[in-house]
Amino acid sequence: MNILIIGGGGVVGQKLATALARKGRLRGKDIARITLADIVSPAPVNAPFSIETKVCDIADATSVAETIAQDDDVIYLLAAIVSGQAETDFDLGMNVNLHGPLNVLERCRALGTCPVVVFTSSIAVYGGEVTDPLGDHSNLNPQTSYGGQKAIAEILINDYTRKGFIDGRGFRLPTISVRPGKANLAASSFMSSILREPLNGVEAVCPVDDNFLHYYLSPRKCAENLVIGAEVAASDLGMNRCMQMPGRTWSIRQLIDAMTAVAGPEPAKLIRWEDQPEVRRIVSGWKWDIHADKAERLGLGADDSFEDNVRYYLEEDK
Amino acid sequence: MNILIIGGGGVVGQKLATALARKGRLRGKDIARITLADIVSPAPVNAPFSIETKVCDIADATSVAETIAQDDDVIYLLAAIVSGQAETDFDLGMNVNLHGPLNVLERCRALGTCPVVVFTSSIAVYGGEVTDPLGDHSNLNPQTSYGGQKAIAEILINDYTRKGFIDGRGFRLPTISVRPGKANLAASSFMSSILREPLNGVEAVCPVDDNFLHYYLSPRKCAENLVIGAEVAASDLGMNRCMQMPGRTWSIRQLIDAMTAVAGPEPAKLIRWEDQPEVRRIVSGWKWDIHADKAERLGLGADDSFEDNVRYYLEEDK
Ligand SMILES: NC(=O)c1ccc[n+]([C@@H]2O[C@H](COP(=O)([O-])OP(=O)(O)OC[C@H]3O[C@@H](n4cnc5c(N)ncnc54)[C@H](O)[C@@H]3O)[C@@H](O)[C@H]2O)c1
Ligand SMILES: NC(=O)c1ccc[n+]([C@@H]2O[C@H](COP(=O)([O-])OP(=O)(O)OC[C@H]3O[C@@H](n4cnc5c(N)ncnc54)[C@H](O)[C@@H]3O)[C@@H](O)[C@H]2O)c1
Numbered sequence: 257m258n259i260l261i262i263g264g265g266g267v268v269g270q271k272l273a274t275a276l277a278r279k280g281r282l283r284g285k286d287i288a289r290i291t292l293a294d295i296v297s298p299a300p301v302n303a304p305f306s307i308e309t310k311v312c313d314i315a316d317a318t319s320v321a322e323t324i325a326q327d328d329d330v331i332y333l334l335a336a337i338v339s340g341q342a343e344t345d346f347d348l349g350m351n352v353n354l355h356g357p358l359n360v361l362e363r364c365r366a367l368g369t370c371p372v373v374v375f376t377s378s379i380a381v382y383g384g385e386v387t388d389p390l391g392d393h394s395n396l397n398p399q400t401s402y403g404g405q406k407a408i409a410e411i412l413i414n415d416y417t418r419k420g421f422i423d424g425r426g427f428r429l430p431t432i433s434v435r436p437g438k439a440n441l442a443a444s445s446f447m448s449s450i451l452r453e454p455l456n457g458v459e460a461v462c463p464v465d466d467n468f469l470h471y472y473l474s475p476r477k478c479a480e481n482l483v484i485g486a487e488v489a490a491s492d493l494g495m496n497r498c499m500q501m502p503g504r505t506w507s508i509r510q511l512i513d514a515m516t517a518v519a520g521p522e523p524a525k526l527i528r529w530e531d532q533p534e535v536r537r538i539v540s541g542w543k544w545d546i547h548a549d550k551a552e553r554l555g556l557g558a559d560d561s562f563e564d565n566v567r568y569y570l571e572e573d574k
Numbered sequence: 575m576n577i578l579i580i581g582g583g584g585v586v587g588q589k590l591a592t593a594l595a596r597k598g599r600l601r602g603k604d605i606a607r608i609t610l611a612d613i614v615s616p617a618p619v620n621a622p623f624s625i626e627t628k629v630c631d632i633a634d635a636t637s638v639a640e641t642i643a644q645d646d647d648v649i650y651l652l653a654a655i656v657s658g659q660a661e662t663d664f665d666l667g668m669n670v671n672l673h674g675p676l677n678v679l680e681r682c683r684a685l686g687t688c689p690v691v692v693f694t695s696s697i698a699v700y701g702g703e704v705t706d707p708l709g710d711h712s713n714l715n716p717q718t719s720y721g722g723q724k725a726i727a728e729i730l731i732n733d734y735t736r737k738g739f740i741d742g743r744g745f746r747l748p749t750i751s752v753r754p755g756k757a758n759l760a761a762s763s764f765m766s767s768i769l770r771e772p773l774n775g776v777e778a779v780c781p782v783d784d785n786f787l788h789y790y791l792s793p794r795k796c797a798e799n800l801v802i803g804a805e806v807a808a809s810d811l812g813m814n815r816c817m818q819m820p821g822r823t824w825s826i827r828q829l830i831d832a833m834t835a836v837a838g839p840e841p842a843k844l845i846r847w848e849d850q851p852e853v854r855r856i857v858s859g860w861k862w863d864i865h866a867d868k869a870e871r872l873g874l875g876a877d878d879s880f881e882d883n884v885r886y887y888l889e890e891d892k
Binding site: 346348382384385386387393394395396397398399401404407408411412414415418446495496 | 638664701702703704705711712713714715716717719722725726729730733736737812813814
C-alpha cells in the first residue's frame, strides 16, 4: 500500500500522515510508503516504513505527472489555496483549486490505475438562498471563489469516478479548530487563533460577535475521518461520492468557555474584540446548521465536546 | 445593442437569432448587430440590422478572444457538445463544455466590460439519489459527463458574476422538441425524431416505452425565454444566477397523441419500437418531475400543450 498525500506539508496533511504512520495499515494492507508532496518541501513524519517527500505544484500538469506514480494506491488531494486568498487572488485560486484537481485527475486517468482519490472539499460550498439544514443533499450555491472551486472539484471527482478513472471520495471539511501553527489567509483563521494564541499567552482578535455560530472539527478527528474515508467500500458510497464530514456546531462563546474549562480563566482575557467587515461579510455567508448523515453512517465522526478540541491542541501541538 | 450568439449555427442559436431579429430590441435598446459564431460557419438570418458570422472554437482561448468584441453587450453562450458525444468522447466534452465556458468567461474578464452572458445549461445536471421534485434549489448530482460539465459551468457563471466580471444568467433547458434538422448524438435525440421523421413521412425508432416521462419545451418558447433571460434585471436574480427554464412533463404516448391530433393517424404508424440499452441507461437517469418557479416568476414560460410543439414545427421548420 503506497499513499501519496498532496498538500502533505499542510496542517491536515501532517496530521493525516502521522495518523497513518501510527496505524501502519490502510484498506487491509500494510503501508509500504507514504509520499508527502507539497509546493514547499514538506516536513517528514516518523514512521516504521518509507516516508518520501516531493516538491510539487498541482497547478502545473508536468509537476503533477512527476509526482503521481504508477504504484500510488491511495492519493489524498489536500493541496489548496485558502478562502481569503482565493478571493483576493482570483487567478491563484483558479489555478490551484480548479486546475490543480483537474491536473491530478487527468494524471490518474492517463495512468489508468484507478487509484483511490480522497479529496477535501469544504462547507464553503454551501451558501446563497438554500434553506437550512444543509448536508449531503443540499444544493451547492457557494458565495466565494474558493467555495465555487471546491464545488467544481466535487463534480469532477464524481464524474472521473463514474467513468472509472479513479475511485473518488470527497469530504466537506468543517472548519478545523484548534488549528496548530500560524494564522493564515483563510477567512476562518480567527476560529482557531482566538484559542491558539491565548493558549500560548498571546493576544488574539475576534472579528465577530460571541454568539456567532459555526461548524467545527478537531484536526485529530479530521485525520481519523480521512483514513476511514479511504477505507469505506466504493459500493457503500452511492451516486454522489462527495459528502459532508461530521462536525459540531458551537458558538464563539462555547469555544471560549471550553478553553476556560480546560485551561483556566487567563487565556480568554487575551481576546480582543474588533469588527472586521470583510471577514464578517465572508463568514456570515457560511452555514452552520449542517448534517453529515451519510458520513456518519459510514463510520466517520465528530468531537464529543469542544473541550476535546482544546485538549488535543494542548497534547499534540502546543 | 450588439449581441453575440456563440453556437449561433445550432438549432437554438438560429431560433434565437430569428426571434431577436423580429423583435429588433433588447434590454430597452435597438439592436445594431447580431454576430453568429460557431465552429462551422453559421447560416445568417434575415434582420433589419447587421448580421455578422464568425467561425470560432470555444475550446481555443485565442479563437474566443478573436470572437468576443469589446462592444458586445449581450453574449449568448450556447455552443456545446451534446450528451451522447460528451459521454463517448470525454476529451471533446471537457474541452468544449468545460474549458469552452472558461475561455469565454476569461475573455469577458480580460475585456473588463461586464457583458450580460446568457448560458444554456441542461436538466442533465439533475440526477443521482436527489429526491423529486427538482428545480432551482435542487442539489446538482449529474450522472453524465455532459451534465457534470454543465453544472460546473453554472458554478463558474455564478462566481464570475459575483466577482463583477460578467452579468451572468444560466437556464437549464428542458429537452427541446420538436427539434428541426437531423438526428444528433444527444441521448435525447429520439424525443424529437419520433415526431419529426414521421411528420416528414420517414420511419423513426423509439428506444424507450411509451410511458417514459420527460420534460420538454418547444424551440420557439426556448428562444423567447432566452430573450427574456437577457432582459430580466440583475437585481431580480438573487444569489444563484442559474435556474430551471420552464417546460412541461409529457409521456411518449402524449407526444404521439398530440402529433396524431394535429397531423392525423398516419405519422404514428412510422414509429418503430426498439430497445436501445445505452440510450435507455442514460435517459432513465434523467429526471422529469421538474419545477421552474424562479424563471416563471421572472416571466419565462412553457408551451400550453404538446400540440403547440407539433404545430410550431409544421409552421416554422417542416
Ligand atoms: N483547515 C480547515 O479549516 C479546512 C476547512 C475546509 C476545507 N479544508 C481543506 O482541507 C485541505 C487541507 O487544509 P489545511 O488546513 O491542511 O490547509 P493548509 O493550508 O495547511 O495545507 C494546504 C497545503 O497545500 C499546499 N499547497 C498550496 N498550493 C499548492 C500547490 N499549487 N501545489 C501543491 N501544494 C500546494 C500548501 O503549501 C499547504 O501545505 C485543503 O484542501 C483545504 O481547502 C480545510
Ligand atoms: N436541444 C436541447 O434539447 C437542449 C437541452 C438542454 C440543453 N441544451 C443546450 O442548449 C444549447 C444549444 O443547443 P442546441 O440544441 O442548439 O444544440 P446544437 O448542437 O444544435 O448547437 C450547438 C452549436 O454549438 C456548436 N459548437 C460545437 N462545438 C463548438 C465549439 N468548440 N466552438 C464553437 N461552437 C461549437 C455546434 O456547431 C452547434 O452549432 C447547448 O448548450 C445545449 O447543451 C439543449
